[in-house]
Amino acid sequence: MTHVIDTGGQDHRWLGNGYWKAQGARIVASRPAVDDQKARGSLQMTALRQLIDDRLAGTEPVYADIVFEDRYDLETGGIRLEIFHPGPAHTPGDSFVLLPAKGVVFTGDIVYVERILGVSEQSSIKEWPSTFEAVERTGAGHVVPGHGHATTMARARADTYDYLVNLRDRIAEHIENGGDILGSVEVDQSAFVHLEQFDSLARRNAQTAFQQMEWD
Numbered sequence: 001m002t003h004v005i006d007t008g009g010q011d012h013r014w015l016g017n018g019y020w021k022a023q024g025a026r027i028v029a030s031r032p033a034v035d036d037q038k039a040r041g042s043l044q045m046t047a048l049r050q051l052i053d054d055r056l057a058g059t060e061p062v063y064a065d066i067v068f069e070d071r072y073d074l075e076t077g078g079i080r081l082e083i084f085h086p087g088p089a090h091t092p093g094d095s096f097v098l099l100p101a102k103g104v105v106f107t108g109d110i111v112y113v114e115r116i117l118g119v120s121e122q123s124s125i126k127e128w129p130s131t132f133e134a135v136e137r138t139g140a141g142h143v144v145p146g147h148g149h150a151t152t153m154a155r156a157r158a159d160t161y162d163y164l165v166n167l168r169d170r171i172a173e174h175i176e177n178g179g180d181i182l183g184s185v186e187v188d189q190s191a192f193v194h195l196e197q198f199d200s201l202a203r204r205n206a207q208t209a210f211q212q213m214e215w216d
């Protein structure tokens with residue numbers, strides 16, 4: 001174990017840092033990810049304490065040793081990794097990790113497959129699609145998504161990019177037609193109803209997208 005890469009600011013992307021650091025790993029994260037972790041760390045700890053109580057004992061927020069702006073190349077054990085932070089996606093500091101020799105990309109929460117992605121207040125409905133495009137430009141043949149099984153770029157595009165662009169376009173239309181936040185939940189997302197957790201998240205995603213796009 002030499003390095004651990006935080007691919008975002010959500011609790012499950014970084015709160016293990018302290019454990020790995022104690023094993024001698026160096027932690028790598030983008031600057032916006034560290035800023036996001038610092039801003040939300042205490043809230044995340046509070047929420048987790050309610051959820052798992054004593055089992056949180058020993059977990060403390062620990063931040064990256066290596067902080068990069070938009071790219072960091074890492075060579076370890078004869079393997080070369082390229083880490084990119086092209087822009088915000090699910091969280092402000094999301095990054096993806098390319099293993100060029102194998103044509104594999106680890107996308108963190110930039111890509112969800114099988115289940116519907118979550119647009120939360122930390123997400124960027126405006127910039128997430130172009131961040132996905134940067135993943136696609138790697139040309140990697142194997143995609144390891146943040147949620148869902150290892151997959152192809154085509155499937156990643158279908159379940160993540162197409163979902164985001166549909167939501168963004170439908171909400172833009174809704175706003176142009178003078179629609180309000182209450183009506184925003186009704187925009188047509190029916191092409192994605194097959195995604196897991198569609199019923200619990202699609203309407204909330206629409207509201208969050210509306211809030212982010214309302215004043216543009």
Ligand SMILES: [Zn+2]
Nearest residue numbers: 010109146147
């Ligand atoms: Zn996640």
